[in-house]
């Protein structure tokens with residue numbers, strides 16, 4: 421693998437063929453960035469799904485409640501369509517370093533001068549029993565097809581079990597409640613969802629927001645498997661208890677979509693992510709990776725998060741810049757958000773690195789919590805419940821500071 425210290429060689433001559441694997445956020449923005457930077461050669465995007473690139477965050481929020489449509493989530497701008505060859509329904513199964521290119525399930529070989537791997541992540545699941553064709557499977561929430569299936573299900577009067585304690589699970593719980601489910605039970609694996617990652621005050625506040633909307637939390641035991649029958653689903657927990665529901669949603673994490681790279685020339689992390697330096701270079705000449713399928717050096721060191729929208733977007737811009745010889749923008753402080761009911765939660769900075777969590781203002785009851793994260797007494801991050809102004813100001817100040825540091 422390449423070291424993270426020095427910028428890699430440019431990969432593209434002006435007429436070279438750029439091949440992008442994965443028609444998602446990172447894939448789309450790598451292509452868009454390369455064109456904006458003046459690349460004139462062919463750009464081809466191979467995507468496993470049978471649709472063009474779309475934005476995922478609304479799939480567990482406004483799309484599920486019906487507030488936005490599939491068309492609203494399209495990434496490409498119809499007024500200024502991306503100049504690229506889109507190949508939907510192309511399932512890539514192997515990478516070849518020499519000659520450089522990829523093989524698809526249908527037996528084609530796509531040759532390239534540079535390959536960008538942007539295959540994202542797939543949903544983590546649980547062992548399932550009895551999922552034959554007669555029996556409804558638990559829903560997942562990763563792709564438009566997953567979300568469309570859940571959106572098409574009438575939840576009125578039904579009991580829903582949501583497995584997972586991250587934002588995806590909590591957003592799903594909120595939308596099911598808003599859509600008239602009779603009961604919603606969250607199986608989060610910790611007493612206060614998100615407390616381990618974001619601190620107990622945040623976990624407590626999130627739980628109390630959901631409980632105020634009637635959501636129940638199962639015991640803090642981990643879900644270990646699901647049994648599905650025509651009568652419904654039973655989620656089995658590690659402490660021997662179980663939760664029965666008419667509808668089950670598995671939102672218990674993501675795994676890099678890199679099964680197709682196993683046994684190939686790239687270095688993968690134990691979790692399966694493509695290991696890269698902080699320019700997205702993989703160490704194989706002409707092969708780059710960005711987004712949820714990748715783990716850049718600063719992410720391996722715990723300095724930046726994985727699996728966030730902003731990381732994928734910024735990594736795509738960095739890769740596009742290095743491919744085309746443009747000056748890459750320094751990456752911003754990490755940032756994420758989540759929408760649950762009328763709550764917008766936003767976090768910025770290096771929250772995972774904090775050794776102290778301090779409540780600055782507000783409370784869960786008033787829905788306006790403001791939290792500071794410190795390391796060695798210095799503030800490294802911020803999180804707000806409906807604190808748009810404060811989080812924006814914090815991000816702006818840190819962006820200016822960072823630009824000054826880079827310039828100095």
Ligand SMILES: Cc1cc2nc3c(=O)[nH]c(=O)nc-3n(C[C@H](O)[C@H](O)[C@H](O)COP(=O)(O)OP(=O)(O)OC[C@H]3O[C@@H](n4cnc5c(N)ncnc54)[C@H](O)[C@@H]3O)c2cc1C
Nearest residue numbers: 442444445446468476477512539540711712727728729732
């Ligand atoms: C429901 C949901 C809600 C989210 N909400 C938020 C949020 O509120 N805030 C936030 O910060 N982040 C959120 N995220 C995370 C954010 O959307 C991701 O970080 C982002 O989409 C990652 O972009 P990506 O391009 O790496 O992967 P993706 O957008 O997942 O795109 C990868 C594409 O590659 C394709 N692919 C996979 N394998 C192959 C293959 N072998 N051959 C060809 N194509 C392949 C996939 O089908 C997919 O289309 C959410 C994610 C989901 C699923």
